[in-house]
Amino acid sequence: MIGSAVHTKGLCKVFGSVKALDGVSLDVDHGEIYGLIGPDASGKTTLFRILTTLMLPDSGIATVCGADVKEHYRKIRSLAGYMPGRFSLYPDLSVEENLNFFASLFGVRVSDNFDMIKPIYDQIAPFKDRRSANLSGGMKQKLALCCALIHRPEILFLDEPTTGVDAVSRCEFWDILGEIRRAGMPIVVSTPYMDEASRCDRLSLINGGKILETGTLDAILERNRIPMLAVRGENNYSTLQMLRGVDGVEEAFLFGEYIHVFARHTLDADELRKLPGILEVRQIKPDIEDVFIKIMGNGN
Numbered sequence: 001m002i003g004s005a006v007h008t009k010g011l012c013k014v015f016g017s018v019k020a021l022d023g024v025s026l027d028v029d030h031g032e033i034y035g036l037i038g039p040d041a042s043g044k045t046t047l048f049r050i051l052t053t054l055m056l057p058d059s060g061i062a063t064v065c066g067a068d069v070k071e072h073y074r075k076i077r078s079l080a081g082y083m084p085g086r087f088s089l090y091p092d093l094s095v096e097e098n099l100n101f102f103a104s105l106f107g108v109r110v111s112d113n114f115d116m117i118k119p120i121y122d123q124i125a126p127f128k129d130r131r132s133a134n135l136s137g138g139m140k141q142k143l144a145l146c147c148a149l150i151h152r153p154e155i156l157f158l159d160e161p162t163t164g165v166d167a168v169s170r171c172e173f174w175d176i177l178g179e180i181r182r183a184g185m186p187i188v189v190s191t192p193y194m195d196e197a198s199r200c201d202r203l204s205l206i207n208g209g210k211i212l213e214t215g216t217l218d219a220i221l222e223r224n225r226i227p228m229l230a231v232r233g234e235n236n237y238s239t240l241q242m243l244r245g246v247d248g249v250e251e252a253f254l255f256g257e258y259i260h261v262f263a264r265h266t267l268d269a270d271e272l273r274k275l276p277g278i279l280e281v282r283q284i285k286p287d288i289e290d291v292f293i294k295i296m297g298n299g300n
Helices: 044-051 073-079 095-105 110-127 137-149 167-182 194-199 217-223 236-243 269-273 288-297
Strands: 006-015 018-028 033-037 059-064 080-083 155-159 187-191 202-207 210-215 228-233 249-255 258-263 278-284
Touching: 006 044, 018 044, 018 059, 018 210, 033 167, 033 194, 044 059, 044 155, 044 187, 073 080, 080 137, 095 110, 095 137, 110 137, 110 167, 137 155, 137 167, 167 187, 167 194, 194 288, 202 217, 202 288, 210 217, 210 288, 217 288, 228 236, 228 269, 236 249, 236 258, 249 288, 258 288, 269 278
Parallel strands: 033 187, 033 202, 080 155, 155 187
Antiparallel strands: 006 018, 006 059, 202 210, 228 258, 228 278, 249 258
């Protein structure tokens, strides 16, 4: 295929005094899982609503499979599958009734494209007569994914599909996405869970409506490589305040029972061990969550 599956340049959206999107530029390739990783209110949902033509941008360019979101919204709605963050199916309808309803919206029958959803549907088939309101969280998400795929879209948008779902169901859901991607469909997925970054081919870190970093997980970690220490003190809060005043400490933040410290090359771990109240100091490798906090701490 020619061109990007998704292309945005300088995309902006303002609500009153809040810049929900502030010059967002990105490109999603065909046949990849592209992740938008960021906390709540970072701009992920606003971007998804623009890309699925549910909202117009204030400025900038956005195309989906070559179609402009302003001029060709009808085309995009027929070629895109969209699974919003909140469970959007009809709670009083059964699994089968929801599938039939969403198929009818696109002028198709479930049987027309059943091969598209069969591997997912087989997992919820035992509950086909159950109302969707009575499904577990993981089963609800699988049903919603079936409904998003029932018209055989060319691209899939998933807005925080695993939020509120147990760890096992999250893993199963990402395994399903991997199978869909291997079939060639581009997938754009947002998540607040930093550990899901490793399941994406490429990703963008987003916060405050701005893209902070873009690339593969390894590339982002490499660009932000800096010595890091895990420190544990008798009182981590007071230790944190002390560490932030130590020469050679670039950034320090609480992380579970430890304090993660981004260190300049001049910082000596042995010197930290001599500070009052320090119980443990050890070298660690930063992960994507550490990098995200570091970037935010630098004001980017």
